[in-house]
Amino acid sequence: MRLWTASPVFASPFFVLSLLQLTTADTSSNTPPQKPCTVTSTQSGNFFDLRPLTRTSTSASSSSNTAHDWTARGHDYPANFTLNICAPVLSDVADVESVPTSQKSNISAFYTTQEGKQYSIGSVSTRPYFRGRKLVLEYVGGSPCPTPDDADSNKEEEEEEKTNKNKKKKESGYRKSTIMSHLCDHDAIKPVISFVGQVNHCGYFFEVRSSAACPTVGTQALGPISVFGIIGLVAALVYLVGGCMYQRTVMHARGWRQMPNYAVWAGLVGGVWALIKSIGNRCAGKLHLRRSSYHRPGARRSSLESENRLIDALDEDSGDDV
Template sequence: MRFWPASPLYTLPFFILSLLQLTTADTSSNTPPQKPCTVTSAQSGNFFDLGQLTRTAASTSSPSSSESNTVHDWTARGHDYTANFTLNICAPVVSSVVDVESVPTSQKSNISAFYISQEGKQYSIGGVSTSPYFRGRKLVLEYVGGSPCPTPDDADDDEEREKEKTSKKKKKKESGYRKSTIMSHLCDRDAIRPVISFVGEVNECGYFFEVRSSAACPTVGTQALGPVSVFGIIGLVAALVYLVGGCMYQRTVMHARGWRQMPNYAVWASLVGGVWALIESIWNRCADRLHLPRSPYDRLSARRSSLESENRLIDSLDEDWGDDS
């Protein structure tokens, strides 16, 4: 029993897969760190850049504004809450927060959201964060480390609660927790500027906002490939394996030369010939009806057939003359 050696048709796919694995490993090790305020969805592979919403000293307000040279933070109305909110995205607020309550001096320059109470006191509701993330399909940005959360009133001690309300000089007790902010970013391609809505708060400690903007819409990133690109690469690799491997097999094993080295040459040749004959037939029919010149290929065939008939006539005449002599 004879065993053929391993054909390139079978070894080439393994070689290409190994090459792709090495390329992927190399690119993953050399991938630069992700830009701040950007994130790639692990589920869809879409790329998101919230850095467009960042307000800095170099940014300006809307050109239609009368104060076009003044830098503004983003604001959100509290509605039934006792204060409005000022915040920035992935950067500290531009507004002055010198008198913020119970935040160390070293951290005051990193406050990204705050509000001013009716008494005129500033309360931080979170420090800067440049790392948005996905919770399921929700794009979320979270700020933590704000001003201390107030201690809830003890319902069982009415006298102590009354003293805390009537004493103006007495400071509020601190619970050990600090105010924080969660912003849910939603895609709105029609939004010229972000629309930030205050959703609610929990025990004056956790604050929730909804941000609608075009920056929350997925864009094409270089860090991930979509499903269409992946299937396109797979199809390209399969086509290369079919052509290169088939040609090598036809040349080395079947000893084919020229166009016959193509895999399944007879099938492809008959298919191309059938398509060409169909196109030529349609063209000739249209040419006959519209009195257009026929295809060059048809004229060449007619000329060739006429030449062959002339050659046959000359040969027959030569034979007759030869017989007479």
């Protein structure tokens, strides 16, 4: 019996290998690009979407005429913070210090001092990433960082700087930046943004707790199981379609005999059907034995009665002869 009746091309191992390569190549090339403000963990494969945290002009409070950004208190730091997630702030940033006018529309976080001065602590970024298992969003390119001398200056020096308007501030060459660590909190109705600390008035760290930082279902890259499932489906289609075409055109088969390896599949189906019939016959035999056992006492009684009648008849005949 021939176990393989399809075309030798489809039976070739080189064809199978080329099919696997083409399928994996198409899967990788057709992988959709990551959407802004979303990320997929390379360790767990979980998908995260921070877009619900983005504040827009339509999400501003209708009872207020001003835009509604996210805010965080500085507590012991002499400033309060205003920021947005994956988008520029909606507040007016025209007075932000030492940021070109062309770049002010991209400011995503700033703080306001007690004197009313505004300093940018980072421009917009829509690329969250993972540092280990920590989901992080980073803003860079804020206002210039002060030099250590300026950071440690006392009030007298600040007053002298106010009086001397022509004196230029010293700059360290670095710019302020922001790092936000996003933590999952299923019970958070709205995000809770906490200021953690700063380093040399240059790097600012925040902790954001929200339900948006929890894994969600979204459009993400196919996992290994999905890839192997697609490969198996394509291989099965190639086997059926190619085998049927070969059997019809080359072997001139018709009907069910067009199926590749018809004899093998027919034998397999016949064996399964025979097994089902044998099981059914055994079950039916057991049921018949049970039913017949219920009628056995009655049959015994009838046989005993007939024997008694026969004995009585023989006794009568012997009495008449005497």
